[in-house]
Structures are given as structure tokens and as C-alpha cells.
Amino acid sequence: MKARQARWAALLAAATLVLSACGTSDDGGATEANEPFVIMMSAGADAGPVTDQLLTALVSAKAGVATVNAAGGVNGRQVQLLESPDNANPTKALSALRAQIAKKKPDAYIVGAGSNVSAAVAPILNQNKILFMNAANIPATADPKQHPLAFNLAASPQVVVDGYLPEFEAKGYKKIGILHGNSAYAKTFGELSETTFKKAGYDVVAVEYDSAALDMTAQISTLRDAAPDVVVFNAYGAPAGYVLKGITKLGWDVPLLGDTSVSSTPLITQEPPVGLLGSPDLKNLTLEVTKSTVYDPAAEATNKAVKAMTSIGKINGSMNNCLSYDAILLIAAAAKSAGSTDPAAMAKALEDSKVTEGAGTAIYATYPYSADSHEPKLPIDTHSFAAPGPIVNGQLGSPGN
Structure with a gap:
């Protein structure tokens, strides 16, 4: 009997050691201490x-x-x-x-x-x-x-859209043009922009383009005919370039405010031949960016x-x-x-x-x-507006650290 009790005691001690090695997770279940x-x-x-x-x-x-x-x-x-x-x-x-x-x-x-x-x-x-x-x-x-x-x-798209309002007020714009694609996000951006800007008292005209198209001049012409003071536009990747080249092709001299999708597009922040930086296509463009996109030595x-x-x-x-x-x-x-x-x-x-x-x-x-x-x-001041420039290490004005 004593031998049997001794064997049970040894088994219990071994089991205890195994559980200790595995550890008890903070979630209430057993897990290995070094489990990633x-x-x-x-x-x-x-x-x-x-x-x-x-x-x-x-x-x-x-x-x-x-x-x-x-x-x-x-x-x-x-x-x-x-x-x-x-x-x-x-x-x-x-x-x-x-x-x-x-x-x-x-x-x-x-x-x-x-x-x-x-x-x-x-x-x-x-x-x-x-x-x-x-x-x-x-x-x-x-x-x-x-x-x-x-x-x-x-x-959120609402935060991005709200960020335009102080810029409109500062520049004295009265009639706002909106140009956006037909992706799910772009449609949401367009609808929110139209609703928000109208609610703030601005005259608004909105035009949608096909994000898969290679030429947006027809849609841009429609927007130009409405004679807005400024155009807010949404695009990412190649469509951003097609929009900008379409505006240049039509000779339309209008202030452009690109949303955060535009500012995230490398095409906009790289020099030719891979990008458009420094070209006439960007002469009227201002970008909406997160504050972290503008280099600040104190950040x-x-x-x-x-x-x-x-x-x-x-x-x-x-x-x-x-x-x-x-x-x-x-x-x-x-x-x-x-x-x-x-x-x-x-x-x-x-x-x-x-x-x-x-x-x-x-x-x-x-x-x-x-x-x-x-x-x-x-908060509404999460974003600011900046002229296009070379983005180095994710930032405008970066020292290239």
C-alpha cells in the first residue's frame, strides 16, 4: 500500500511540474510560457x-x-x-x-x-x-x-471630409466641385462630401467617374461647365494621374484639393519618369494629409x-x-x-x-x-493641407533619416 501511495505521489508531483512548465495563461487556460x-x-x-x-x-x-x-x-x-x-x-x-x-x-x-x-x-x-x-x-x-x-x-470618411471645411473658409470658396470614383469607398466619400458641404452652406456639384477608365475628360468637362471655385477629388493609384492629366488636357485652371487617397499615391510624390512631381499636372494641387505625413522633429x-x-x-x-x-x-x-x-x-x-x-x-x-x-x-485637426513634394520615408520635408 505504501509503495502504491508513493507511486501516486510521484505521478502527482510530475503532473504538477508539467503544468508549471506549461504555465497558466492570463486567459484562464493552460499555455506554454513561450507561446508566441x-x-x-x-x-x-x-x-x-x-x-x-x-x-x-x-x-x-x-x-x-x-x-x-x-x-x-x-x-x-x-x-x-x-x-x-x-x-x-x-x-x-x-x-x-x-x-x-x-x-x-x-x-x-x-x-x-x-x-x-x-x-x-x-x-x-x-x-x-x-x-x-x-x-x-x-x-x-x-x-x-x-x-x-x-x-x-x-x-473615417467623415473625418476626412470635415477636414475640408476650414480650408474652404480660409480660401473664401463658395461653390465646391466634387470628383470621385465608383469604388465603395469613393462613392461613400462622394456622398458624404456632397451632404456635408451642402449642410455647411456651400453650393455643390458632384460628378462620378469610372475608376477602371483610362480617360476621365468627359466627366471633367461636365464638372468644368458647372464652374466651381475649387475641386475636391478622390483617387488612388493610376486614376489619380488620369484625373490630373485630364484637367491639364482641357486647360482648366482650377484649384484642386486631393483627398488622403491622392496623397497616399506614390505617383503624386515621385518625379518623372515614374511620377508626376514637378509636372504642370500638379501645379494647382494641394493635398490633404495626416499630420504624421509632414515631418516634425518634435514628433x-x-x-x-x-x-x-x-x-x-x-x-x-x-x-x-x-x-x-x-x-x-x-x-x-x-x-x-x-x-x-x-x-x-x-x-x-x-x-x-x-x-x-x-x-x-x-x-x-x-x-x-x-x-x-x-x-x-x-478630431478635425488630424489632417492638414500641403503642396505636393517628394515624400521620403513616408513624409513631406523628411531629412531622409
Whole structure:
């Protein structure tokens, strides 16, 4: 009997040692002490017009991982970035995500570019209770009733549109022209612009163009005939160039205000032969940009992020493309505040403005989420206006550090 008791005691002690080695996770379940915090990300290097955006999003995410891991990781767990080579193709992204979940569910997921990818993966992420940080904003992922674990990162279209109002007042514009594409975001931008500007007392005329077209002169002619004082336009990639060349072709001398999509387009901030910088097509153009896109030697968090990113790879376009860096820092701050890597606890923490204000983010100083909205309610002065210039390391006026 004593021998049997001794064997049971030995087995119990061994079991205790195994559990101790595995550790008890902050989520209430057993996990290995060195188990990484896995973040899956839509990635690739051949995504057509959003290739530059996708590559920069990946560089910024890697820099965020390095920054967080150097500070101890996510509640002591080192972050592992898992790339989905889907090239912003929603079908491929969904297939890769399902395959990964079948093997082992990631702790979080990031979309750095491609709203169609966001729409495809959002339901499966919600179903599997995976934290979702979405730089390619869609309305569904801003609604915590639909997607309680999803958070949009970019400024909402409303914040972007509201940013024009002080500029209109300062320049004395009375009649506003709006030129926008027919993508989901571009349509939203156009509708919001028209409603917001009219509500503010401006005379407004809006024209939509086909984003797949190679010539927009017919639509531009229609807008010119309405004789607006200024034209606000939305475009990303090649369409931005077609719009600008169309205006030049028609000889229309009108002030142009490009939205954040235009300012994120490398074509606008690179010199010929690859870009339009310095050409007559840009002579009347002013860009709406995030404050982080304009170099400021006193902006410590932004400059730290730029240094981290450029040590890894190239920043194509502006800092608008680097929201994945902030996503990683927000995840770490949420886990620290919650004392847990449970996704629901982290989501709750992100709804606290003190958590996002203290995360050390670089693109926006804070991400004001709430229990009612997972879209950052950024202040109107988040954006400013600047003349086109060479964007080096994601910034206008960069010293090239």
C-alpha cells in the first residue's frame, strides 16, 4: 500500500511540474510560457494598384512587431507575424485564413490594404472570435454590434471630409466641385462630401467617374461647365494621374484639393519618369494629409516609427499606408491594460481612450474608440493641407533619416 501511495505521489508531483512548465495563461487556460502571440496579416507583393500600399503595410507591421517585442511582447508573449500571401485577393485571403484556423487559430488579424479583403474575412474572424485590426475600413467593422472584436484604423470618411471645411473658409470658396470614383469607398466619400458641404452652406456639384477608365475628360468637362471655385477629388493609384492629366488636357485652371487617397499615391510624390512631381499636372494641387505625413522633429513617436520601418524596408507612399504599425502597438496596449490576451477583454480595453492615448502610436496620436463605435473619432485637426513634394520615408520635408 505504501509503495502504491508513493507511486501516486510521484505521478502527482510530475503532473504538477508539467503544468508549471506549461504555465497558466492570463486567459484562464493552460499555455506554454513561450507561446508566441500570432498575428496573421493579408500580404503579398503583386497586388496590382495596391501593391505599394500592401508592401508598406507589411513593412510597418514588421516594425510594429519589432518595437513591441523589444518592449517585452504582448503580456510577455513575443509577437509572431504570419503573412498570408494573398495579394489582396479576397478569395485567397479567406482561403488562407480558413486553412490557418484549421491548423491553429491566430490571436489577431490585420488587413493593411484592400476593403474587399476586409469584407471577406470579417465574418469568419467574428465567428472564430479573433481580434481584427482593419486599415482598409469598411462600415461593418466599425459597428461593435456586428463585429465586437473588429476595429477600423484609418480616419473615417467623415473625418476626412470635415477636414475640408476650414480650408474652404480660409480660401473664401463658395461653390465646391466634387470628383470621385465608383469604388465603395469613393462613392461613400462622394456622398458624404456632397451632404456635408451642402449642410455647411456651400453650393455643390458632384460628378462620378469610372475608376477602371483610362480617360476621365468627359466627366471633367461636365464638372468644368458647372464652374466651381475649387475641386475636391478622390483617387488612388493610376486614376489619380488620369484625373490630373485630364484637367491639364482641357486647360482648366482650377484649384484642386486631393483627398488622403491622392496623397497616399506614390505617383503624386515621385518625379518623372515614374511620377508626376514637378509636372504642370500638379501645379494647382494641394493635398490633404495626416499630420504624421509632414515631418516634425518634435514628433517623437512618429520619428521612432519611421526609424523602425526604414530599418526593415521601404515606405512607399505616405504615412497613411503605415497604420499596421499602430495596430500592433494598440494590441499590446490593450493586452497590458486588460491583463489578458483574451480577445473580448482586449476589445473592451481598446474602448478606453486612456489605453489608446498611451499606446505610443505614430500615425495618429490616439484612436478614440467607444463601446458604440469602433471607428476612431479623430478630431478635425488630424489632417492638414500641403503642396505636393517628394515624400521620403513616408513624409513631406523628411531629412531622409
